[in-house]
Amino acid sequence: MQVPDTPHTGLSRRGLLRGLAAAAGAGAAAALSGCSTEVLSGLTASRETAGSVEFWNLFGGGDGVRMQQMLETYQRANPQVELSAVTLAWGNPYYTKLSLATIGDKPPDVAVSHLTRMKNLVEADLLQELDPALLARHGLGADRFTPRTWEAGLVDGRVFSIPLDTHPFVMFYNTDVCEKAGLLDDSGALAPLDSPEAFIDAMRRAKEVTGAYGGVVAFISETATPWRIFQSFYSQLGGQVIADQGREVVIDDAKATEVLTFLRGLTADGLFPAAADYQGSIAMFAEGQAGFYFQGEWEISTFQTAKTPFSMTLLPHLFREGPYAVQADSHTFVLPRHPDDSPERVDRALGFVASMLDQSRTWAEGGHVPSWQPFLESAGYREMKPQSNYASAAEAAAYDAEGWYSGSGSNFEIVMGSAVGGVMNGQVAPAAAVRQVRSTLSGLARTPSPI
Amino acid sequence: MSIETVTPRARPAEVPGSPAPARPSHGRPAIGFLLPFAVLYLAFIIGPAVYGLVMSFFDASLVRSGLGSFAGFGNYAEALQDPDFWSSLWHTVWFTILTTPPLIVLAFVLALLADRVNRGRWFFRLAFFAPFILPSAVVALIWIFMYTPELGLIEAALAKIGITSPAWLGDPNWAMPSLALTTVWWTLGFNFILYLAGLQEIPRELYEASAIDGASPWQQIRRITIPMLGRTTTLVAVLQVIASLKVFDQMYLMTSGGPNFATRSILQYVYDQGFTNFRLGYAAAISMLFFLVVLAVSAVWFSLVRRQEKEV
Numbered sequence: 205m206q207v208p209d210t211p212h213t214g215l216s217r218r219g220l221l222r223g224l225a226a227a228a229g230a231g232a233a234a235a236l237s238g239c240s241t242e243v244l245s246g247l248t249a250s251r252e253t254a255g256s257v258e259f260w261n262l263f264g265g266g267d268g269v270r271m272q273q274m275l276e277t278y279q280r281a282n283p284q285v286e287l288s289a290v291t292l293a294w295g296n297p298y299y300t301k302l303s304l305a306t307i308g309d310k311p312p313d314v315a316v317s318h319l320t321r322m323k324n325l326v327e328a329d330l331l332q333e334l335d336p337a338l339l340a341r342h343g344l345g346a347d348r349f350t351p352r353t354w355e356a357g358l359v360d361g362r363v364f365s366i367p368l369d370t371h372p373f374v375m376f377y378n379t380d381v382c383e384k385a386g387l388l389d390d391s392g393a394l395a396p397l398d399s400p401e402a403f404i405d406a407m408r409r410a411k412e413v414t415g416a417y418g419g420v421v422a423f424i425s426e427t428a429t430p431w432r433i434f435q436s437f438y439s440q441l442g443g444q445v446i447a448d449q450g451r452e453v454v455i456d457d458a459k460a461t462e463v464l465t466f467l468r469g470l471t472a473d474g475l476f477p478a479a480a481d482y483q484g485s486i487a488m489f490a491e492g493q494a495g496f497y498f499q500g501e502w503e504i505s506t507f508q509t510a511k512t513p514f515s516m517t518l519l520p521h522l523f524r525e526g527p528y529a530v531q532a533d534s535h536t537f538v539l540p541r542h543p544d545d546s547p548e549r550v551d552r553a554l555g556f557v558a559s560m561l562d563q564s565r566t567w568a569e570g571g572h573v574p575s576w577q578p579f580l581e582s583a584g585y586r587e588m589k590p591q592s593n594y595a596s597a598a599e600a601a602a603y604d605a606e607g608w609y610s611g612s613g614s615n616f617e618i619v620m621g622s623a624v625g626g627v628m629n630g631q632v633a634p635a636a637a638v639r640q641v642r643s644t645l646s647g648l649a650r651t652p653s654p655i
Numbered sequence: 656m657s658i659e660t661v662t663p664r665a666r667p668a669e670v671p672g673s674p675a676p677a678r679p680s681h682g683r684p685a686i687g688f689l690l691p692f693a694v695l696y697l698a699f700i701i702g703p704a705v706y707g708l709v710m711s712f713f714d715a716s717l718v719r720s721g722l723g724s725f726a727g728f729g730n731y732a733e734a735l736q737d738p739d740f741w742s743s744l745w746h747t748v749w750f751t752i753l754t755t756p757p758l759i760v761l762a763f764v765l766a767l768l769a770d771r772v773n774r775g776r777w778f779f780r781l782a783f784f785a786p787f788i789l790p791s792a793v794v795a796l797i798w799i800f801m802y803t804p805e806l807g808l809i810e811a812a813l814a815k816i817g818i819t820s821p822a823w824l825g826d827p828n829w830a831m832p833s834l835a836l837t838t839v840w841w842t843l844g845f846n847f848i849l850y851l852a853g854l855q856e857i858p859r860e861l862y863e864a865s866a867i868d869g870a871s872p873w874q875q876i877r878r879i880t881i882p883m884l885g886r887t888t889t890l891v892a893v894l895q896v897i898a899s900l901k902v903f904d905q906m907y908l909m910t911s912g913g914p915n916f917a918t919r920s921i922l923q924y925v926y927d928q929g930f931t932n933f934r935l936g937y938a939a940a941i942s943m944l945f946f947l948v949v950l951a952v953s954a955v956w957f958s959l960v961r962r963q964e965k966e967v
Contacts, residue, residue: 296931303718303933328718424804424825425910479804479822487806608933615931618911626915629825640915644739654716654723654933 255548256286257556260302260312262294266505270570277566278559285552295613299325302540306330311540313553319357319534320604320611322365327608328655332539332550334363342554344561352599353534353575365536366557368564369572372532372597373432373519374501378410380513381495385409393593397520400466407475410495418475419496422485423628427621428613429482432531433498434624436519437463439529439602445620446645450607450653453645457638463523464627464634471628478629489514501571501594516571516590518597532601533612534575573598608653619644707939715936717929723936730940740941742916743924744948746831750920751899753835758895759888761839762846767880769847770854780851787844795908798837799824802909824910827917834905834918841905842898846891853887854880889960896956900949921945 263271268291279287290312292298299321305311307330317325325331339345344366346354353367382388387406389395397403407418423430438445443459446452470476480488489497490510497503498519507514521528537557542549560567564574568588573595574580586592610616623641626632632640711730713722734740769779786794801808802823813820823833861879870878881888903922906912912919912927919927921941929938 300717300930307718307720324718330718424822425799425913427911427913477805479825481799481803481824483799484803484806493805609931615927618927618931622913622915625825625913626827629822629914631827632915647737647739648932651932651934652714654714654935655718 254284254286255552256288257314257552258312259287259289259314259556260298261289261291261316262298263291263316264294265502266570267502267572270566274560274563274566277563278556281559282555285556287556299613303328303330306540309543311542313539313542313549314556315538315540316368316535317365317538318612319353319365319367319536320606321614322357322536322538323359323606324608324611324655325538325540326359326364327653330541331364332541332545334366334539336363338550338554339363339366342551342558344554344558348577350573350575350577350580350598352601356601356603357534357536365538366561367575368535368537368560369567369574370532370534370598370601371500371502371572372530372594372601373436373498374516374530374594374597375519376489376497376499376503376507376514376516378414378489378492378495378512378514381410381413381492384413385495394515394517398522398524400522403520403522404470404473404475407470407496411475414493414495416493417477417488418494419470419498420477420480420485420488420494421498421628422480422482423621423625424479424481424484426482427618427625429485429499429621430624430628431617431621432500433467433519434463434620435531435602435604436529437466437523439531440521440523440526442526444605445641446605446607446610446616446649450605450610450616451649453642453649455638455642455645457635460638461634464624464637466522467624468627468630468634472630476628501573501591504571504591516593518594528596528600529602530597530600531604532597533603534601535572607649608655609648615648616645619648707942710936711939711943713936714934715939717933717935726936730937731944733937734941734944739916739919739924740921740944743919743921744945746917746919747900747902747921749831750835750838750902750918751896753832754838754899755892755895757835757839758843758846758899759891762843762891763850763884763888765843766847766850766854767876770851783847784844786841789841791841791904792908794837794841795905798833798840799909802833825914827914830910830914830918834909837909838899838902838905846895849887849891850884853884857883892960893953893956896952897949900952 259275261271271289271291275287275289279285292301299317302311302315302317303325311330322331336346346363349367350370353370357363357365357367377387377394379388379392382394383392385406387395387409397406409418411418421429421433435445438459441456441459441462443456443463445455447454471478477488477494485494485497485499486503486506488494490507490512492512497514501516504516518528519530537560539550539553561576564576564579565584568574568579568585568591571591573591574585575598579585580595585595604610604612604614604616607616619641623632623637627634627637710722712726712728713724714726714730715721715723765783769776769783772779789797804810804822804825807823809823810820821829824830857880861883862875865875865879901922902920903926906918906920907923907926910918912923922945925938925941925945928934928941
């Protein structure tokens with residue numbers, strides 16, 4: 205290619221670069237003069253405002269949008285507070301970052317933690333204990349929360365967290381499909397399916413209507429969901445997997461095999477797809493290829509957006525050996541240990557938490573069962589449909605057992621969910637799956653806690 | 656106009672008459688030039704590696720500061736008896752076996768074809784190289800869509816011609832080949848470019864002379880192209896084996912090591928132990944063992960290829 209030595213027309217490369225540099229310089233100068241104080245305070249790590257609240261959370265999707273609304277409401281009410289909210293991907297990376305930031309003396313003022321992960325944070329001495337009198341002064345006394353959620357969050361009777369909600373595993377159903385299948389009662393609600401036979405019959409009738417599947421649950425490339433459905437039914441049988449802070453594996457062969465055989469039956473008979481990943485399971489329910497969908501209630505927003513004709517209710521009480529139980533976890537607010545332990549900062553943090561709880565209505569729209577009694581007991585919540593259909597799940601929550609390797613998104617859930625997924629896919633026999641989890645968990649149980 | 660890929664000559668001609676005693680005076684400026692890199696290399700590669708080695712002898716925890724109690728070779732002994740360590744090591748090796756041959760052979764064949772094309776050569780070069788510039792997360796999303804059970808592109812396409820497809824990412828026997836296929840599509844472009852550059856290094860006269868002597872195209876490929884690309888193949892093979900052994904992204908993103916841990920690579924096991932189970936000391940010990948494996952594989956590979964090269 206020939207390049208003329210001196211271009212006569214158009215833009216020369218050098219000229220262009222010069223122009224760009226000038227433009228960038230001007231832009232930077234404008235930005236600097238516009239917010240020079242912020243840049244300066246950022247550089248010197250000094251804050252000129254009345255105080256700041258740094259808040260870390262793990263809410264994406266619909267939850268993230270609602271949390272943003274709640275943060276904006278707080279900011280409008282407290283314009284003098286400098287609020288900075290950071291949203292991080294949930295699961296292990298979140299807890300790793302939270303732990304490391306706290307160890308490194310740069311923790312947020314307030315953070316969201318799953319109730320089942322909070323105890324390990326306490327164990328690692330990363331959270332500030334909350335004085336009941338101080339909480340009461342901010343209107344956050346124990347009596348204002350769902351008892352089951354509040355008590356589940358106590359560590360040796362001490363308070364380290366403030367529960368925001370409970371998020372149980374629930375049953376979604378397509379109202380059109382269920383109506384055609386004759387599964388709705390006169391008021392348009394789903395008739396109870398509280399035995400394995402009734403459940404299977406309902407799935408079969410829904411399958412006839414959809415022409416594809418009765419129900420769908422995700423278990424491919426996904427470990428949390430198969431664990432949740434297993435834990436729900438296994439807890440209804442009164443079963444436990446680990447005990448004594450995770451030092452003992454107490455999985456009950458007969459009960460676990462019964463639940464696994466039941467779950468495998470659903471996919472083996474073609475009532476559920478024998479392979480469904482998370483997004484695929486959503487798509488199948490949204491498109492009416494499956495009449496029932498099993499997942500945490502947070503997917504409510506997805507189907508509202510997709511305009512699926514659906515409703516939600518409690519996961520059925522299939523195994524009636526024990527009282528009703530369903531897998532659940534709770535989002536809680538925690539105050540990580542902070543180098544600045546001034547009462548003003550703690551007050552600000554608790555004021556922020558109180559503001560979030562006051563907005564439980566916004567939060568409940570996303571499906572979560574609020575743990576804030578003043579709202580939970582109000583007519584406003586009772587009229588909120590389908591959210592209030594499954595409110596009682598909060599009192600029957602089967603939380604993941606305690607242990608250093610347990611909790612939401614933990615290794616324990618991965619081990620359990622992988623085995624359950626293997627069974628549902630037909631790759632592993634139920635008895636072999638129980639042997640497999642016993643052997644893996646025993647290894648973890650023998651390992652001294654690294655926390 | 657044609658676009659030519661220019662590669663530097665493998666051996667630059669010796670500068671004639673450069674005086675030997677001048678060498679020592681190069682020393683000081685050379686150190687000056689090396690220093691910035693050496694400092695970064697020490698701080699971010701050697702330093703952490705040494706720290707990792709030290710950590711592997713302690714029960715270090717992610718959520719406790721300091722190294723924790725001394726464990727001696729306890730972590731190593733535990734790892735060697737840990738069936739999950741061996742199975743995840745095997746998954747990494749299996750992935751390497753599945754990906755390396757196609758990534759070398761296909762890259763060679765495609766480079767050969769792209770080099771022979773007369774029209775629209777830029778298009779073929781771009782088409783084969785383009786996937787390589789995608790970030791792993793994007794590649795994972797695209798292929799998860801295609802592999803989705805029931806609704807995915809591949810399943811639908813196969814169903815049209817009457818083939819029932821397995822659960823690509825859900826079946827323990829198929830998950831690894833599926834990941835390998837994704838990886839081949841994604842990273843082929845890099846080897847392809849190396850081969851393309853190598854092809855242009857081969858003097859045209861050789862082909863002309865052999866054509867006059869009556870060599871068929873197939874003979875030309877076997878007797879001229881492949882031997883002349885020996886050095887490139889060595890480079891591609893070594894880089895490819897090491898890249899395949901380092902696999903993490905695709906598995907973490909597409910299967911999270913599942914189904915039922917069938918695709919958990921050794922690096923993901925290190926991640927699981929270190930960041931999920933907080934056992935940094937144990938994770939460091941596994942890393943060190945894996946380092947030894949990579950070192951051994953590289954050494955064996957190098958010596959094999961060196962010998963082969965001398966014979967040629």
